Amino acid sequence: MELHESAFGFEIDRIVDEIEDRGCDKVGLQFPQGLKRRATTVVDTLEDRTDARFYVSGDPCYGACDLDEWLMRNTEILVHFGHSPIEDSKDVLYVKSRSDAPIEGITREATEELDASEPVCLVTTAQHSHVFEEARELLVDEGFEVVSSGGGNRLENEGQVLGCNYTSVVPEAPQVLYLGGGDFHPVGLAMDHPDKLLVVADPVNDKVHEVDGEKFIRQRYAEISRARDVDPDRWGVLLSTKIGQRREEIAQYILDNYDDTYLITMDEVTQDRLLHFDADAYVNTACPRITTDDGPRYNDPVLTRTEFEIAVGERDWDELSFDTFHGAW
Known part of the structure; x- marks a missing residue:
C-alpha cells in the first residue's frame, strides 16, 4: 500500500530527497511505539521511490534521546520519526509526527478551569507545535494574557516540553495550560512545578482535567x-x-x-x-x-x-x- 505524502505526517518527499542527495544505500528507520504499526507501509513506499535498503529498529523508542546506535553505526542515515531534535546531527533525520486532532473546542473548554485575571503559560509537545500559535490566539480571544518561552537548548519549538525538560514554563506564571495527549508530560510538569495550577487540554482524547503536583x-x-x-x-x-x-x-x-x-x-x-x-x-x-x-x-x-x-x-x-x-x- 502506498503511503501518500500527506498521510500521518511522515514527510515522504523530504526523506526521499535526503536519501537521493546523500546517495544512501542503507537507511535506518526508527519509530516510537505508537507508530511502529506504520513501519512496513513506510518501507514499501520508500522502496518504490528509492534503491536503498531499509532497516527498521525493533527496540523500544522513548524519545529523541533514545536513538538506535547500532543503526547509526551500520547505516548511512537514521530517520527518526515522531520527535523533534534535541541536538543537531548530520547522521540523523528527524521527522515529526503532527497530530491532526482539532484544538479549538478543547482549548476553549479548558479556559473554564483557568483564572482569566492571571497570566497563563501555554506549553505543548512536538506533535502539537504546529498549532501552538492557533492555541495562543484562542486564549487571547477568551481574554487571557498568554506567556511562553523557548526553554532550553534541547527544545526546538516555542512552548515545547519534553518528558525530562520543562524549562519552557515561565516561572512567573501561576497557571499552565498543557495542550497535548496522554498523561506522560502532565505528570512531569506537575512534579517540576507543583506550586502552579496545571490544566490539561487533551485534543487526542477530547478531555480537560487538572493535575495535582x-x-x-x-x-x-x-x-x-x-x-x-x-x-x-x-x-x-x-x-x-x-x-x-x-x-x-x-x-x-x-x-x-x-x-x-x-x-x-x-x-x-x-x-x-x-x-x-x-x-x-x-x-x-x-x-x-x-x-x-x-x-x-x-x-x-x-x-x-x-x-x-x-x-x-x-x-x-x-x-x-x-x-x-x-x-x-
Missing part, C-alpha cells in the same frame, strides 16, 4: 523514606548507554564522593535486570522518568541524584526537586 511529590518523599529505612550498604549507580540519556559526569561525581557506590551500565533499566545485582538501592542518572514513573514498582529503591543526597543526609528534605535534562547531549 503535590500528589507526585508525596510519592517521591515516600520513596526517599523507603531508601532511608533500608539503610543501604551498597548503592548501584545506573548509567545509561543511550546516546541522549548518558550523564557520565553525574555518575562519576557520585562514585568519587560517596563510598559503597558501584557503576552499572544499562541500555534500558528494568526490574528484571536489577534483580541480578546485590545492591540495596540505586541512583538513576539516566532518564528521570525511570525513577519517577517506574521507581515505586521496583523491589529496591531507585532514586535521582538529589533524592539520593537527601537519603544519605547530604541535603535537606525541602531541597527535593524534579530531575531534568537542561543541557545538550
Whole structure:
C-alpha cells in the first residue's frame, strides 16, 4: 500500500530527497511505539521511490534521546520519526509526527478551569507545535494574557516540553495550560512545578482535567523514606548507554564522593535486570522518568541524584526537586 505524502505526517518527499542527495544505500528507520504499526507501509513506499535498503529498529523508542546506535553505526542515515531534535546531527533525520486532532473546542473548554485575571503559560509537545500559535490566539480571544518561552537548548519549538525538560514554563506564571495527549508530560510538569495550577487540554482524547503536583511529590518523599529505612550498604549507580540519556559526569561525581557506590551500565533499566545485582538501592542518572514513573514498582529503591543526597543526609528534605535534562547531549 502506498503511503501518500500527506498521510500521518511522515514527510515522504523530504526523506526521499535526503536519501537521493546523500546517495544512501542503507537507511535506518526508527519509530516510537505508537507508530511502529506504520513501519512496513513506510518501507514499501520508500522502496518504490528509492534503491536503498531499509532497516527498521525493533527496540523500544522513548524519545529523541533514545536513538538506535547500532543503526547509526551500520547505516548511512537514521530517520527518526515522531520527535523533534534535541541536538543537531548530520547522521540523523528527524521527522515529526503532527497530530491532526482539532484544538479549538478543547482549548476553549479548558479556559473554564483557568483564572482569566492571571497570566497563563501555554506549553505543548512536538506533535502539537504546529498549532501552538492557533492555541495562543484562542486564549487571547477568551481574554487571557498568554506567556511562553523557548526553554532550553534541547527544545526546538516555542512552548515545547519534553518528558525530562520543562524549562519552557515561565516561572512567573501561576497557571499552565498543557495542550497535548496522554498523561506522560502532565505528570512531569506537575512534579517540576507543583506550586502552579496545571490544566490539561487533551485534543487526542477530547478531555480537560487538572493535575495535582503535590500528589507526585508525596510519592517521591515516600520513596526517599523507603531508601532511608533500608539503610543501604551498597548503592548501584545506573548509567545509561543511550546516546541522549548518558550523564557520565553525574555518575562519576557520585562514585568519587560517596563510598559503597558501584557503576552499572544499562541500555534500558528494568526490574528484571536489577534483580541480578546485590545492591540495596540505586541512583538513576539516566532518564528521570525511570525513577519517577517506574521507581515505586521496583523491589529496591531507585532514586535521582538529589533524592539520593537527601537519603544519605547530604541535603535537606525541602531541597527535593524534579530531575531534568537542561543541557545538550
